[in-house]
Amino acid sequence: MSIWLINDSPRFSKTVRSMLELRQQLQLYLRCNVGDGRTALFWYDYWTDLGPLYTLFGNSGPTSLRIPLNANVSEAVCDGHWRLPAARSENAETLQVVLSTMSVPCDANGSDVYLSRINSGGFGASFSSNVTWERLRNPNPRVHWHPVVWFKEEIPRCSFITWTVFLNRLPTRDRLISWGLTLPPGCVLCSDADESHSHLFFECSFAAVVWNRYCGRFLASPPSYVAAVVDLSHQLQGPHGPRVVAVLKLLNQVIIYNLWRERNARIFRSVSLTQEAFFKVVDRCMRDRLLSLQSLTAVSPSLLELYFWFVSPYS
Template identity: 50%
Template sequence: MLKLKPELHKMMRCNVGDERSVSFWFDWWTDLGPLISVFGNRGTRDLRIPLDASVCVAAPNGLWTLPPARSDEAETLQVVLSTMQPPSPVRGQDSFLWRSGACSFLPKFSSKATWNIIREPSPLVSWNKMVWFKEEIPRYSFVSWMALLSRLPTRDRLISWGLLVPPVCPLCSLDSETHDHLFFTCTFSTAIWSHFAGWMFPTPPLAFASVADIMNLPRITSRSGAGTVLKLLLQAIVYSIWRERNHRIFRDSSSTVAAIAKVVDRSMRDRLLSLPPPPPDGTVSLLQLYFSTPVSSRLSFI
């Protein structure tokens, strides 16, 4: 019989069938939990059931057959078994269930449910939907998430770790590289943001906090799908700025502001084109919504 680690017992239950594959001692097949944890090492002697026995050993003739109770634990077990049907071939094979909630178990394993159970939940941050949403591009979301947390290895962080690197920003060479400078106050980054200024955001944002404020503008909240297009655009710009920064450092190559803007525009069109079309009720698609912005038509001629 397979002996599961104690933490796995909390995640699994056994659905009683013929009980030929369920361990009498180590699987969780009664409300008492794994019986080895109830009886300890003396359990095999008290119940006269070997340590490697399956549950069907306790019901050889279709009835629960245990020796007279000689302890409180054995008496409790007999009471519990009196409420359970003995194993039988007509009930089919045993099955194992995975925890799907606080008090529910399902025959299918869910990584999401398991993660929600074993993790320590924390309050949702205000910007969670700005980073994680259904239409996201995973690598864009990851870089945006790291940028929001100020966890990207910018030069100010590398210097704080004791590394000998030049502090100057590789995009503008005018100031020290920090998260706020790299993505918002750098003249190169500001020029990229300015390319996309329009009905979505009137002026380039000054920090990630102002990006979150843009999401709450009436022109965004009042139009269906505008929030999704804006979130994709914000992440595409942040990702492209970070990518250009790395190219300049590690590949010794650089692109112009116009070239970066064209890359952002192309990635937006490709992603929005890959999304399912809207229902035939007159709803404007996200791609059409993006095309309705003045900047998208302007960029197509760069």
């Protein structure tokens, strides 16, 4: 009784439907050339022009054709001929017509061969996971800001937080309130405005002070929103342009990451850093990362030297 209840549950039925839909989708990328018929599944494999026969006949197929649900194609053959009962439906008649145009499986034909979709759209014996993935997925437009998030000099933990900021998916207070939570909306870093992605990382006076410390040789003014860093990375030119941009992108990630940490520390641990202490955390993180990269290249000036050029002489 318990098994019956489980199998009859909506969740079980939904799982079965999902598995059948997945199988049907995969059949669009697989074909089977029948040889001896001992491997190809009669009901589930795409071995005739009619597609998987289970899709055509449904649950009544094994009964009407007298072929078990788990049968191989070879089990539909007897003494060198197709072993099917007299057609009693239009689908059964169509199947018999199609089978009459196909060679009967036998040992002389060799083993069954599965074919997969190739790049040209046809089918071949070699399987390409890349081709299959490109045809399975629903591609989205490439985002213009991805080089600011993923680049060679990145720090993975900082990249992840920056990526989430670009997607506007961090649980800032404005988002939590929109979900129905009751909590104060104010920014815990400055208390001057409501907390949001744009405010917390760029408009907040606490964040602005940090950014202003880096308005030196390369930045005339700090970025005012997250996408502005993308624009700045395109505007920075000169003989060291690409490497200066790398330092800028790393600096952006380190500041964002540590602002998020500082925000959480004030909310959940009731501890806070002064402006100067926070700047030292950012500075130490930048130096450590750039020092680790310095041995990989002998180009002068080094990334660490370029970072020092970012620091405002008046800070």
